Amino acid sequence: MDISGADGGSYTVRHNIWDNLIGTLLALFGNVLVSISLSIQKYSHVTLAGTKDVRVFYRTKTWWCGFVLTCLGEGANFVSYAFAPLVLVAPLNAVSVLTSSILGLIFLREKSKPKDFAKRYGLSFLGCILTIGGTYLFVAFGPNSHEKLKAENIVKHFVGWPVLLYLLLEIITFCLLLYFYKQRSANYLVIILMLVALLGSVTVITVKAVSGMLVLTVEGNMQLDYPIFSVMFVCMVASVLFQARFLSQACKLYDSSLIASVNYILSTGFAVVAGAVFYLEFKNEDVLHICMFLLGSALCFLGVFFITKSRKRTKTFEPYVTMDMVNGVPTIHDRGLVVQPDTNGAFSYGALVNNDGVAPATLPVNLEQPPLASRSSDASHGPPDLKRD
Numbered sequence: 001m002d003i004s005g006a007d008g009g010s011y012t013v014r015h016n017i018w019d020n021l022i023g024t025l026l027a028l029f030g031n032v033l034v035s036i037s038l039s040i041q042k043y044s045h046v047t048l049a050g051t052k053d054v055r056v057f058y059r060t061k062t063w064w065c066g067f068v069l070t071c072l073g074e075g076a077n078f079v080s081y082a083f084a085p086l087v088l089v090a091p092l093n094a095v096s097v098l099t100s101s102i103l104g105l106i107f108l109r110e111k112s113k114p115k116d117f118a119k120r121y122g123l124s125f126l127g128c129i130l131t132i133g134g135t136y137l138f139v140a141f142g143p144n145s146h147e148k149l150k151a152e153n154i155v156k157h158f159v160g161w162p163v164l165l166y167l168l169l170e171i172i173t174f175c176l177l178l179y180f181y182k183q184r185s186a187n188y189l190v191i192i193l194m195l196v197a198l199l200g201s202v203t204v205i206t207v208k209a210v211s212g213m214l215v216l217t218v219e220g221n222m223q224l225d226y227p228i229f230s231v232m233f234v235c236m237v238a239s240v241l242f243q244a245r246f247l248s249q250a251c252k253l254y255d256s257s258l259i260a261s262v263n264y265i266l267s268t269g270f271a272v273v274a275g276a277v278f279y280l281e282f283k284n285e286d287v288l289h290i291c292m293f294l295l296g297s298a299l300c301f302l303g304v305f306f307i308t309k310s311r312k313r314t315k316t317f318e319p320y321v322t323m324d325m326v327n328g329v330p331t332i333h334d335r336g337l338v339v340q341p342d343t344n345g346a347f348s349y350g351a352l353v354n355n356d357g358v359a360p361a362t363l364p365v366n367l368e369q370p371p372l373a374s375r376s377s378d379a380s381h382g383p384p385d386l387k388r389d
Contacts, residue, residue, distance in 0.1 A: 019146050023084020024139055027092040030076030035099035037069035082149070082211040086204055086275030087282070087293075088142040091135075091268050094300040097260065098131045101307045127306030130299045137296025141289045143281045149212025151226035157278055158228070166277045174198045189262060192250045197266035199239045199246070201274040206236035208279070261308040265301045272297065 044062035048055065057063050080089050101124055147153060157163060177195050180186040209232040213223035223229060250259050275281045282290060 017144060019083045020085070020088065020142070020144060023080040023082070023089060024092070026076045026080035026083065027089045028095055030073040030078075030080060031092055031096040032099050033069050033073030033076065035096045035103060037066040037073060038100065039103045040066035040069065078207060078211055079215070080211075081204070081208040082215040083146070085143045085146055085281040086208050086279060087272045088139065090204055090271035090275070091138055091297050091300055093264060093268065094131050094135060094304050097264065097304050097307055098128055101128060123306050123309060127303040127309075129303070130306065131303030134296040134299030134301075134303060137299065138293045139296075141292035141296065143285055143289075143293075145281065145284045147279075148216060149209055150216065150221070151213060151223050151228050154209050154213075154228050154232070157280075163278050166274070170198055170201065187253055189250060189254050189258065192246055192253075193259070193263050193266050196243050196246045196250070196263060197270040199243045200267040201270040202235060203239040203243065204271045205274050205278050206232045206239065208275075210236055257308040261305045264304050268297065268301070 041057075041063055044060050044066065045057055047062070048057060048060065077089075105121060105124070174195065177191055177198075181191050181195065210229065213226075213229050213232075217223050247259070247263070250263075285293075
């Protein structure tokens with residue numbers, strides 16, 4: 001038995017384990033930090049809305065504190081891809097949903113009785129338990145093999161026939177979905193988030209490549225002068241921008257809680273498939289570890305769904321009184337010409353908030369005045385308690 005070979009093998013396994021640990025901790029830290037930053041920024045918006053402060057949100061220290069924490073958290077997530085396998089880092093986004101739910105219950109929700117609290121947030125509590133258990137399973141049974149992503153290795157992965165076939169199928173699927181979305185006006189949530197998930201799989205592939213080459217460059221092995229780095233960087237930026245565009249369109253049409261759960265499930269699923277195909281991260285894993293990893297991912301999917309499902313949907317507050325809400329307010333008609341607008345509640349009248357800065361609406365001055373006799377006859381049929389002109 002060659003002792004040096006045995007030592008080298010043990011060193012390699014230990015190195016991969018430590019890399020996985022560093023990457024996992026960075027991803028956990030980054031997701032928790034992003035959740036805290038979002039809660040801080042939301043607190044800044046709520047505080048400004050509840051006061052008479054005329055400053056915009058980006059002029060407050062609280063919002064900038066949240067923004068700095070967001071940058072640090074996303075930076076930690078970016079670096080984590082260079083140390084841990086892609087299929088291990090991508091599902092850890094569930095930690096962000098879990099942390100946001102806990103922070104929301106503590107800081108951003110109203111206080112209630114224990115019975116009402118258990119009835120209202122029991123499903124969310126079950127989702128937190130499932131998410132924690134699922135995270136433990138896929139971290140404990142996730143892939144341990146991890147390679148240093150040099151430019152030569154990335155090119156070899158990129159020109160392999162499994163990757164080319166996967167990219168071809170992904171491009172065809174993306175074009176078909178985009179056709180139905182643009183030409184047939186199929187604004188279904190699944191179609192929009194499928195587009196986001198397909199772009200997200202490209203994003204995680206390129207992020208892992210760019211992050212790995214940057215880390216090797218910092219360690220002294222220059223990788224930035226290879227053309228593959230520029231290609232991956234451009235694809236990463238473009239996919240992120242198009243993802244943000246489709247997500248913004250989805251947010252205009254559907255509830256944010258539903259978007260969060262469906263987007264996490266689809267994006268994580270495509271990211272795991274991309275890592276398995278592009279970087280062959282399940283190549284050295286046995287069936288038991290793969291099944292336990294899939295079970296942990298499924299538990300995280302279910303937990304995130306429960307957490308987002310239990311969130312109370314925000315109702316749009318309309319600070320106006322519509323005409324059909326006020327009893328006893330007549331609508332005056334002069335020969336079919338509506339002087340007081342009445343559109344069955346679609347028109348809002350009588351603002352309850354301070355609208356000093358808004359110019360009042362003016363009525364047209366050249367209205368045709370009906371004859372005096374006609375107005376007198378109309379007034380005689382009206383309610384007796386109304387004052388005549």
